[in-house]
Amino acid sequence: MGKKQDTTEPTLECAEDFKPSAPIATGTLPRHGNRPPKTNFHGHIVDVDENESVPSAPPLELMDNVIGYETVSFEAISVPPPLYDMESPDADVSNRDILPNCPQVTEQEARTALLSLVAEHCCYGRDAAKEMAITKINYSSAFHYQLHSFTEKRETSWAYIPYGGGEVDGIENGAPPLPWEIEVYPDALFEDEVKLIPVPHTASVKSCHRCKGGGSLLCAECHGKGWVRCLSCHGDGWSKSTSGYKERCFYCHSSTHGHGRQDCLKCNAKGRVPCPTCDNYGQIQCFIQLTVSWKVNSAEHIVERLSLPEDLVKSVSGQVAFEEEAHQVLPIGHFPDETINMASTQIVHAHAQAFADQKLIRQKQVVRIIPVTEIHYRWKNKNSTFFVFGFENRAYAPDYPQKCCCGCTIL
Template identity: 55%
Template sequence: MKKDKKNLCDEDLYKPSAPVSTGTIPRHSAQHGKMGYDVHQTENDVVPSAPPLELMDQVTGYETISFDAVNIPPPSSTRKVSTSIDFSARSIRPTQPHVTEKQARDALLAYAKKHCCYGEGVAKNMAVTQLSYSSAFHYELQTFTEKRETSWTYTPYTGLDYDGVDNGVAPLPWDIEATPTKIFQDEIKIMQVPHTASVKACHRCHRIGTVSCSDCKEKGWVRCIHCNGSSYGKDGDGNKERCYYCYSTTHGRGRQDCDKCSATGKVNCPACDGSGQILCFIQLTITWKLNTSEHITERVSLPEKLVRVASGEVAFEEEGPTVSPVVKFPDETINLASAQLLQQHKRAYKDLKLLAQRQQVRIIPVSTIRYDWKSHSGEFFIYGYENKVYAPDYPDKCCCACTLI
């Protein structure tokens, strides 16, 4: 519903600002204008960053709202997770590939070739003394949540129609329909709550539309940087002459027109963009977020960061509105980790809406190769289906400049 600018009364213009939660600082001085605000303030001055809350319209269901975004927990009825997401679960018996001695030599040789100062003799001449096989387990839990926050906000009023309180009752935050573009993907959507908009006099310029230019301090000119304000310079022969740069300006005599305000001393108010009025409304911010936790179990000295990115086989996966702890997995640490992480997510996101969960267990094959080379006895690891190598104590190095891969 469109409102006429004439409906704004003078008391709206200069009504004293109550402290707002955004931490604004009123200016007080004998030179200040009505109700303690500087009538010559510039766009860089410390002024109220938002209109006084008491000027905002009373909206049913939003009585305690401020200009700070506040999380609104979902009603108990909406915490019942949706059943629209397909549920799937499958169990797999992964094959456990066994690396042969030849495959171990080839993998170590390829590893050495990637390092400029690694000798290839270890891979070619080592005596393999033991080959052993194990598995690393990577458990991952993902919880997809929705958070809704509300706050007052404002934009410059451009004169267009707006959806005010006269158009109906504003819906509550969780009554507004909104769905993520894609499940299990971070996304933020910002929208205006229907029937909450109103036009107010600008709290910064008091409906004037302009503020003093901060560059020229409302004078309309700045000192000429070429003659340093003297209005004279020197020609190529060193003779004194009128400064070319400020000679033909509006103010002249060592003064240059201020470019920022076009020599007027005034610039558009940054709050209302020169219109003198602002459109206030309640803003709803919806945040969909993928929250991930994980647990890695490995029986050898293989860094977790390598297990995390290594290829493996999915032994178990489950997806649905909610998931239950993993049970009867051969490794008990995975069962315990699943139960603990599910409880952590339940506590951590109790004030959010749970849209979906999924969990997965991957098995990463790991081979440990013990060997003798010259007088050195060592070991290295081959992991993942790409047969990646981890050899932290490679014995044949000619310098220390190489980075282990």
């Protein structure tokens, strides 16, 4: 019998014994997918399995000390805007006491709106809508007030990307600008948006914390051996033929590691896989990242006196009675409905205090008038009401008298 192959694996030492080599000079770097495992001064392998638990980011103490960014970590930290002179509110109070006339729904239009609602519900009968006697029509208006505050928030954090060579904009190129000194603008007003900006002159090259600079990791499937036990012959290397004789295992006979062993498909029999953190380069470029977030912060108040649900008021179009936009708006004080004036005062003041860590870019407030009609009717000696609202003449009839769920099937 041949000599048994020694499969004993070398002993792994603690990663603390590893001392990284000097940084590689700037330029095009070779990939290290096929390089041998790294060893310490005792000649023992020092490596990391791809499934081994490692820090999610480089140690913070290895990051450069950047003036103005001493407290930055790998978690985003909000940077309050500097104190700046606010522009005087320039709201225009003219014509606030003039309301446009909303169209009034006729009896025929009300019945048509109700028939459209009936057509949308298979359980509603049409007879009630056609035969009901309309006894009274009440006209009213709902008011929908909205305040939109467009704000900007800036956050800083350390970030890193694989480094494969090229220029590095480090602190030797000058003092990094402070977060609010960097000029960044939104693509459009009153639209949510986020931009990520590398802070100039904060970059540096570090050894990869995941693979300790090796560029590759031990394959977790074969644990660095490059092969796995053949499942067909259970590592024996032989299998029985149909005639009962032993023959070489078909599945592992061509393995580069001997019979009974199959080449590891995950690492292509190399025993190592590329490090995903450094993209197989062994180095990462660390820099401070500025996250700029623009957000539309909205608040609203609805005045409706005919028991129509607020969600329905918001869902239809209406007439804009008042609209203004400025760097900072004043509360409305001359609207004919005092409830709107009070709501505007409360909401504007609340927004002035709500965003201490953000910069106010622009504000916009709008008051819409939504026509609401209450129709009283009688059908089969029963009295009830329904509503027609919005310029679309949508109907709302919570107590529609002719409902029947017989024969309905929920699909």
